[in-house]
Amino acid sequence: MNVRQVIPRDAIPSIDEPEFARTYAGAADDEVLVLESSPPRAYPVRILDYHEIVNDDLGNDPVAVTWCPLCGSAVVYERVVDGRTLTFGVSGKLADDDLVMYDRETGSEWKQSLGTAIAGELEGERLAVRPAAMLPWEDFRERYPDGVVLQPTDADSEAASDDDEPAPIDYDERPYEAYFERDGFGLDAHRGGESQSRAWDRDDLEPKAxxxxxxxxxxxxxxxxxxxxxxxxxxxxxxxxxxxxxxxxxxxxxxxxxxxxxxxxxxxxxxxxxxxxxxxxxxxxxxxxxxxxxxxxxxxxxxxxxxxxxxxxxxxxxxxxxxxxxxxxxxxxxx
CATH class of the missing domain: 2.102.10 (Rieske Iron-sulfur Protein)
Structure with a gap:
């Protein structure tokens, strides 16, 4: 596993006090990560691109809604480990191009796609995965008429910046749009274009399928x-x-x-x-x-x-x- 520090810790800010409403200003085909809670909740990728983690509480049921844009990785985890509720932030590190989260209670570091602690006091612990689904916004609104959607925040994020310093977020901008459209994958492909892509040694499946x-x-x-x-x-x-x-x-x-x-x-x-x-x-x-x-x-x-x-x-x-x-x-x- 290749772990590297890419940006400062918390340069991409998690959302720790999420707010929800029935209205959403994004496009009809925007992807949202859906939790079938009561009421159902939608977390737009358009917002997650700038925050990557939402520490939410579903009525005393704490969960972490997580998103790694480079890996297209959307996973919802339970935040309770051995009776302790954890709060997650963005470490600024990548492990094999995947988001490395850290918990603010112990400083342990977690590989997002696995939900496994890879360093720190809780190394080896695993987070439990919760059922969730990705849907276009218009499908969420049709299928879950009583559902609510995560609202934008007033924050700065490195994902809105041309360097490693956080900048004010414009949620109308899509910072990973070019990356999703090109064939290359991984951080170097995102930053440097197609020529910097990692190698892919199979022809039956595209790397970003x-x-x-x-x-x-x-x-x-x-x-x-x-x-x-x-x-x-x-x-x-x-x-x-x-x-x-x-x-x-x-x-x-x-x-x-x-x-x-x-x-x-x-x-x-x-x-x-x-x-x-x-x-x-x-x-x-x-x-x-x-x-x-x-x-x-x-x-x-x-x-x-x-x-x-x-x-x-x-x-x-x-x-x-x-x-x-x-x-x-x-x-x-x-x-």
């Missing part, structure tokens, strides 16, 4: 969006001891506990099974049933491979996607 990563029972499996799209939009697998179904929709990737139904594509974001239609983004059916969303990490393929290796993707690529549902006795397990 979106992946939904699941970890269950000591096993890690990544589900790449392009592989699911090429195979009809649905994948079943056993991850650890859990049967899962993952849907690729117009609203991204979404993972649920598999109830054993034979899901078939029925539209851009819907799937037919058991005599009804299911929304692949929410897991809700037209007859009132709801699938159980699984804790997951949304990130770029290169970041998932950095953390788990080149074989930690759905078995055999597209060959395992869309396979028929088998009984538990005959269903093959993911390697």
């Amino acid at each position: 979106v992946v939904l990563g699941l970890e269950r029972g000591g096993e890690a499996v990544g589900f790449p969006l392009p592989w699911l799209e090429a195979a009809g939009g649905v994948s079943r697998a056993t991850v650890g001891d859990t049967d899962v179904v993952v849907f690729a929709t117009d609203a991204g990737l979404h993972a649920f506990e598999d109830p054993g139904l034979a899901f078939e594509p029925a539209g851009s974001s819907t799937f037919a099974a058991d005599g009804t239609t299911w929304d692949g983004a929410t897991g809700e059916s037209k007859d009132g049933r709801t699938l159980e969303r699984i804790p997951a990490r949304r990130l770029f393929a290169f970041a998932w491979q950095d953390d788990h290796g080149p074989d930690a993707f759905v078995e055999g690529g597209t060959r395992s996607i869309g396979r028929r549902r088998r009984s538990s006795s005959e269903r093959p397990r993911h390697r």
Whole structure:
């Protein structure tokens, strides 16, 4: 693991007292990270680009909403470790181009995509992942009419600056827009352009392909969006001891506990099974049933491979996607 100090600690300020409202000034297709709390909460990437961490409290249920722009890594973690509530900030370091968080209680440092403490008093501890999903803003507003959205803050951030010193934020600006559009990946590609990109040694998957990563029972499996799209939009697998179904929709990737139904594509974001239609983004059916969303990490393929290796993707690529549902006795397990 390559860890390097890139900017001063807290030059990118976390949001520690988040405020929410029903209105949002961004674009309809802006991505938001969604927590299905009461009420549901949306955290726009447009805001997270400048803060990377939101320390939130869902009614005495403390969580950290985290985002690494370089890795496209969106993960929500519980903030309680061994009975102690932690508050996270941006260390200014990167580990394999991934955000390194630090907790203000012990100063321990945490790799964002893994949720693992890599240095300090709590080294080796892991944060628990919470179920969350990425949606376009317009989809969030349609699917969660009672939902609220994180509001901008009056703060300075290094992400708004041309150097390492924080500058006033203009949330209309997209500091990583060029990076997301180019093929290169990692900090050097962001700062220096395509010629500074890290090497990528596989041709079946682009380094910045979106992946939904699941970890269950000591096993890690990544589900790449392009592989699911090429195979009809649905994948079943056993991850650890859990049967899962993952849907690729117009609203991204979404993972649920598999109830054993034979899901078939029925539209851009819907799937037919058991005599009804299911929304692949929410897991809700037209007859009132709801699938159980699984804790997951949304990130770029290169970041998932950095953390788990080149074989930690759905078995055999597209060959395992869309396979028929088998009984538990005959269903093959993911390697």
